[in-house]
Amino acid sequence: MAWSASGLSRQLMVDMFSSVILANGTGTTGWAGWKNSGTPSSFKVALYDNNVTPSRDDTAAAFAYGGASWVAAGAATGGTGASNSQVYQAVQWPQAGIALATGSTTAATGGAGIAMFDAADLASGTACTISNAYGCFVYNDSITGPVSKQGVCFNNFGTGAAVTNGTFTIQWSANGVWRVT
Amino acid sequence: MRVPGVPPSPPLAVAAVTAVLLHTEHRWSCPNCTYEDVTYLTGPHSRYHACAGLYGLSVAMVPAGTACKITAVEREDYIGREDVQYAPETGRPVALIVTTRDDGQDCAVLAPCATARME
Numbered sequence: 001m002a003w004s005a006s007g008l009s010r011q012l013m014v015d016m017f018s019s020v021i022l023a024n025g026t027g028t029t030g031w032a033g034w035k036n037s038g039t040p041s042s043f044k045v046a047l048y049d050n051n052v053t054p055s056r057d058d059t060a061a062a063f064a065y066g067g068a069s070w071v072a073a074g075a076a077t078g079g080t081g082a083s084n085s086q087v088y089q090a091v092q093w094p095q096a097g098i099a100l101a102t103g104s105t106t107a108a109t110g111g112a113g114i115a116m117f118d119a120a121d122l123a124s125g126t127a128c129t130i131s132n133a134y135g136c137f138v139y140n141d142s143i144t145g146p147v148s149k150q151g152v153c154f155n156n157f158g159t160g161a162a163v164t165n166g167t168f169t170i171q172w173s174a175n176g177v178w179r180v181t
Numbered sequence: 182m183r184v185p186g187v188p189p190s191p192p193l194a195v196a197a198v199t200a201v202l203l204h205t206e207h208r209w210s211c212p213n214c215t216y217e218d219v220t221y222l223t224g225p226h227s228r229y230h231a232c233a234g235l236y237g238l239s240v241a242m243v244p245a246g247t248a249c250k251i252t253a254v255e256r257e258d259y260i261g262r263e264d265v266q267y268a269p270e271t272g273r274p275v276a277l278i279v280t281t282r283d284d285g286q287d288c289a290v291l292a293p294c295a296t297a298r299m300e
Contacts, residue, residue, distance in 0.1 A: 180297045
């Protein structure tokens with residue numbers, strides 16, 4: 001019951017290649033271009049404490065916000081039990097997370113055979129107080145089916161991050177939020 | 182139409198409005214190096230720089246005059262195949278950059294990239 005690595009959803013890849021999810025589609029199954037064009041899907045980033053057990057091999061239903069692995073229940077101070085895992089503070093870094101402001105899927109420069117998704121860094125409000133944020137969960141907040149709010153990836157911070165009356169920022173890697181190599 | 186017995190309305194006057202032109206100047210500094218900067222944006226914003234005093238990491242600056250310290254927290258978890266972020270000058274993996282102020286604490290997480298292989 002803890003974070004051990006970062007990962008990209010295996011089921012998401014399967015769903016996209018098998019057209020269960022239409023990467024450039026519309027409607028309930030359309031992910032609408034990953035923010036590149038048209039009306040982009042809204043991706044959100046929620047924080048979790050160390051009581052979750054992320055797995056890239058989860059089913060789509062479990063790998064979704066509110067699913068078995070990424071429960072919506074949580075506490076403003078974080079880390080209060082296995083069924084109470086999300087870390088948030090109203091307004092500052094609200095429950096269900098903050099939306100990625102910008103982002104794009106690209107073929108990364110500087111490396112052959114790489115596809116990646118990058119986005120602008122995320123910051124909370126300036127009076128945020130949270131603790132025990134061990135990682136984040138990135139999911140599509142727009143779609144309602146076949147699985148509502150299906151997840152994309154999870155990123156392991158490597159330690160319990162905390163802020164007190166300050167700003168909580170996620171600086172994404174230069175390699176992006178996720179990448180496939 | 183003028184109603185008998187009712188005094189006439191005062192003439193309309195153009196309201197005098199004083200426009201205040203705000204000159205928003207924000208001065209930024211870093212407790213770990215000598216770099217300083219000035220911005221003129223009106224909305225909330227922050228300023229980053231590659232800090233020579235903190236291993237070349239991209240670090241948020243603080244408003245000039247703020248009493249604070251900024252430290253980098255090394256990543257202590259097993260890295261394995263994780264695509265983590267490293268301090269440019271030392272090559273050590275960094276998990277957090279923490280700014281401790283008199284009235285609180287900021288934290289910037291250097292999130293690793295989530296990866297998958299097509300092989």
